[in-house]
Amino acid sequence: MTLVVALALLVGLGAGSLLLPLPYLVAAPGITVNTVGETEEGPVIEIGGAESYEHEGSLSMVTVQYAGGPQHRLNFFGVVTAWLSPTEAVLPEELLFPAGRTPEEVSERQTVQMNDSQTSATAAAFNELGMEYEAVPVVNGTVEGMPAHGEVDEGDVILAVDGEAVPTVSGNGSEEAVGSTAVVDRVGDREPGDPVELTLDRDGDTVDVEIPTTEGEDGGAAVGVLISDRMDFPVDVDITIGDIGGPSAGMMFALGIMDRLSEDGLTGGVDVAGSGTITSDGRVGGISGIPQKMVSAQRAGAEYFFVAADSCSQVSQSAAYGELEVVRVETLTEAVDALDTIRDGEGELPRCE
Template sequence: MTLVVALVLLVGLGVGSLFLPVPYLVAAPGLTVDTLGEVKEEPVIKIEDARSYEHDGSLSMVTVQYAGGPQHRLDFLTVVTAWLSPTQAVLPEKLLFPSGRTPEEVTERQTVQMNDSQTDATAAALNELGMAYEAVPLVSGTVEGMPAHGVVEEGDLILAVDGEPVPTEGGGDQGSPVGSSAVVEMVGDREPGDPVELTLDRDGETVDVEITTEEGDSGGAAVGVLITDRMDFPVDVEITVGDIGGPSAGMMFALGIMDRLSEEGLTGGADVAGTGTITADGRVGGVSGVQQKMVSAQRDGAEYFLVAAESCSQVSQSAAYGELEVARVETLADAVDALQTIRTGEGELPRCE
């Protein structure tokens, strides 16, 4: 009788444990959004103050759908089932919801990242097209404990570094940084511990401040200023994608903007999807969830997939591996070259090794 009771209790505990909440997330293939198409009868990319064009083909951003989280934890059985699925992945909850950050803060941060990626995508697209714009470095904050804290103020515009004006005109020489990128390079062009003089516009008044640099996270000289760019574009670009956050669609936004502004389409009628962040100077960065995004792209009819070189290691792990032609890109120019190869059929696509 003791053995029977113990066995019943053991089985009961085993079955019950399958429904215990666990701190894991399940990542699954999500939505695809054609940047050349519409969302809720509104163009994803709308351009004013310049002639825009419509072309055949598609340039789709792809997403990952996450289930779980601190407020809606999944049970153990659901997590195990997802772990066995070839199209899903199981991730520690803290990767998306770091300790000490509320779900609302995570959502707000993803919204900010999405907005910033759209601005950077516009700048990168205009750079690639050779269309001039202005990017004035704007202080968004300072790092507590670093030399600039209490000296440089939020809202300051950085006009010069050591008396040398900060270049602000983008869209010309694509190899030269402008705005915030230029400031980082100009300040970092010295040894940690060396002084640097910043000329600031503070509420219309010119202010000079001298700051002693320290070693930053990357090992170079830094002062602890957080900088964004106040952009002045010659065209008005409005991007609408609904309730989607994060920076990983930046590359596809940039390509979509270029396609809208180009008389000749970029894809030649092909259906292309992709993922990767973008910087204003056109560098494409790696993202997570490529395995699920490739499944989303293949499911919704994409023939080709553009992936950031930094994310190449994820490609072969996807259930859609072998179903898509995958091209590796490091810059927006690389992506444009890949699309030219797709459009003309000439040359070879750069592959993930």
């Protein structure tokens, strides 16, 4: 009787443990949105103040759908089922929900990243098209314990570094760094410990502050100022995609904006999807979830998938590997050149090695 009871309890405990919530996420293929198409809310990219065009073909952003998380944890069966699936992946929960951050904070951060990616995509597209815009470097805050803390205020506009005015006009064909990029480059162009003089516009008053530098995370000189660019574009670009967050659609937004502003379409009627972040100067960055995003693209009928060079290592892990023509890009210019090659049907496309 003791053995029977013990066995029953063991089986019960074992079965119960299979239903316990586990700290894992499941990543699955998500939705695909054509950036030059329309949703129920209207055009994804709408241009105001300039002629815009519609063309055949598609330039689609792709997403990953996550299940699990601190508020909706999966059980053993859900995790094992996903682990056995060729199109899904099981990930540690902290990759999306770092310790100390609430789900609400994570969601807010993803919204900010999406908004920033749209601004950067607009700037990158204008740079590629040779359209001028203004990028004014504004202080968002300072890092406590760093030299600039207490010397520079949130909202200050950085006018000059070491007495040399910060250029703010971009998109005019010049390769000169502008705005926040120029500020970072100039501050870093000295030995850690050497001082830097910043000329600031503080509520309409011009203020000069001299700040000692220290060694930053990359080994260069830094002062601990957090800055971003206040963009003034000559054309209104409105991007509407609902509740999708994160920065990974930046490259496809930039291509979509260019397609809308170009009399001749970029794709030549071909369906292209892709994923990669974008900076205002057109650098394409890597992103996670490429295996699932490739499946999303394949299911949506894409013929080509553009991937950041930094994400090439993920390509062979996808169930759609071999079903899509994968194109490696490092800059927006390279992405445009690849579209030219696809449209013309001549030349070779850069591949992931």
